[in-house]
Amino acid sequence: MSEHVLDDMLPLVLEGDADEATSVHVAACSECRARVEALGRLTGLLEKFAPASRNLCPPRAELAAGGRLVAAHVALCPLCRDDLADLAALETPSRLVLAVRLVRGMIEVVENALGELVPGPAPVFARGGEGGHAVLVHRDLGAGAVLEVALAPGREGTDVLVTLPGRFRVELARNGRVLEGREAHEGRVLLDGVSPGSYELSVIRSGEESVNLALEITRSE
């Protein structure tokens, strides 16, 4: 190929999709190479001003802070809307998994969304019951391991009994801070006297994914 590359073919050359003869010619022809490079500079300009470059978006700190101009930009910019939706997802506190209420010495299930968060068979509930523990979560973890979490009104709060065959550890945390952690003894961990409040209850087994429950306990006389 001795003739110069046609203008129409330059974008294909620039993107590396031209046929071999054209590519060979451009490599050897300074005039054609200069035309390709000029097109490349203009393409670079498009990349600089492309919405996806975020060059036209406010810095993230400004985006989070808001303001009139930022709001106007967000209304027209899907990238910034997407970023703010990510922030909202982070700012939303843990979804309630298990909520119970103590009413006149009885446990009442307020909400149990465990099935939505942890795939598997639905848990079985026992409602209330004086004295003994109410089994609020009964979950087959596979390989013959059945996790049970039972609650009962105690003298100084709520007693939480976790049973699971084998060795495991239970941690009760609040806002990410571990308040209490206990190793199982004979397949049982009893956390007694848990005050009303919001907790994260984690059942941790070596080599297995831990089971995490958001636990909300309220009292109503």
Added chain:
Amino acid sequence: MLDLAALLGRVREKDASAESELHARYRRFVERRLKEARARRNWFWLEETDDAVQEVFLHFFQAVREGKFVFEGEERLEGFLVRTCWFVAMNLKDKVAKTRAVSLFKTDDDEEGGLIVDLPGFAGTASSHALRRECAELFYAAVQALNDARRDVILRTLQGEKVRDIVRATGKTAAAVSGLKFNAMKDLKTALEENGFARDCGAEAFSHE
């Protein structure tokens, strides 16, 4: 509450044991927020939560040491950690170019849009932190002024499509799309030279060197 303030004071003094203690207290909080947000928002690009958690604490400790975070209660501390999670997560997202793809075209099933139909309006709200807003306005005014076929190919280029992608999307031949793209670029260049953009905003792109 007081012990937390004291703990942060020690972090500010670069006390490694205080950093470890604070990390132990809030690691689970940070990890949980990241994991839940990942699940809700399908953050496929956040593969290693542990790494992200570590990075959040690195940034947090740095902010404490530099006085960018001053303790005003646990709630504010958690809020700051969440913001830090977001900055870390967004930096990771930026590294995955595919997640930043944005459609400039209306689709029938896209209710939210993901769209920028008002290009001059978008340019008018641009932040000037990286490029001057006036330049964005001139640039998008020139794009808007192109004829339909040429604007279409420029918009596709703006959203990252190559000739072969446009061929796939439109059913035209590669030669036809390449020719259309060349002419669209040529028209755009002329328009940018005429409206002052070339002089004020993008001289290097117009040089003949």
